[in-house]
Amino acid sequence: MKIILASASPRRKELLGYITKDFEVMVSNADESFRKGLTIQEQSKRIAYLKAKSVFDNTTGDRIVIGSDTLVLKNGEHFGKPKSEQEAFEMISRLQNDVHEVITSLCVIIEKDGEQTKFIAFGGDGGTYDIGLQSLSGAMERGHDMTYVCYDNGAYMNTGIQRSSATPRFADTTTSPAGSVIPGKMQSRKDLTLIMASHHLPYVAQSIAVANFKDLYEKSEKAIYTKGATFLNVLAPCPRGWGYPTEDLMKINKLAIDTCYWPLYEVVDGVFHITYKPAKKLPVEEFLRPQKRFKHMFKPGNEWMIEAFQAEVDKRWQEILDLEEITNKSAE
Secondary structure (H helix, E strand, C coil), rough: EEEEEEECCCHHHHHHHHCCCEEECCCCCCCCCCCCCCCCHHHHHHHHHHHHHHHHCCCCCCCEEEEEEEEECCEEEEEEECCCCCHHHHHHHCCCCCCCCCEEEEEEEEECCCCCEEEEEEEECCCCCCCHHHHHHHHHCCCEEEEEEEEEECCCHHHCCEEECCCCCCCEEEEEECCCCECCCCCCCCCHHHHHHCCCCCEEEEEEEEEEEEHHHHHHHHHHHHHEEEEEEEEEHHHHHCCCCCCHHHHHHHHHHHHCCCCEEEEEEEEEEECCCCCCCCCCHHHHHHCCHHHHHHHHHHHHHHHHHHHHHHHHHHHHHHHHHHHHHHHC
């Protein structure tokens, strides 16, 4: 079936590309102006629908048309799309180091005779771990025939690198600045993959954007073609937010899995399977050192931070190892 993305957004194209390369992009000509009397959430939903409907009405045959819209709101003021680089800079400057809302809506319109439809939803870690957790949990518990993909870069990267509950402990962000008052984010990272596994879903998995494409491809295929509600959590390191050179992307991804900071595993009907076990588990400081967000941890007197981070990684890795052993024995 033909898949059409009704958006010119490079980020949406990138996200959809993690699931399938077999899609085309058609820019919608929908009117994105606001309608009086609607809430900001309703405006976003309406625009996402109009984008998808515009492209759907101008195409034929069996097809899936995906429309999306994102709105930013601060103190009741809506921030529209910037018309220039200078305007974009001014918007980000106004949003930085302050509380604001990011609202994203998705609309999927499908025409296919005689086949059931599987819905696929994408969200960042802010919208998934934090803002949208309630609705995500509800959808998973109800067992809707859908796949939810979390694009996890460990912070609110689009709006100024604010901490989220996916941000690891001690990370320096604009809302958890490392200094004399606090040593970065004080709280540990929420383990959303295990939270989703506790919903007793038919398929839950944790993968990585690059460094192991085979793992991502196989898990995406399983998630999409497993009937019922499924969940896929994908680590996607951000060069700017994490503070590493773009050319080191593959290196950072590899270190994330070789230190077991980000274990690759899947849960099939409650049974855990680790899909990658490093031949030699590296110390986590090799993952931390190349990232500027952790540079304060390597100052004299802060060795305790690295030790605490290592202890947490070891504990979580052992937990996955134990769950694999216990659930596989129970399944025999």
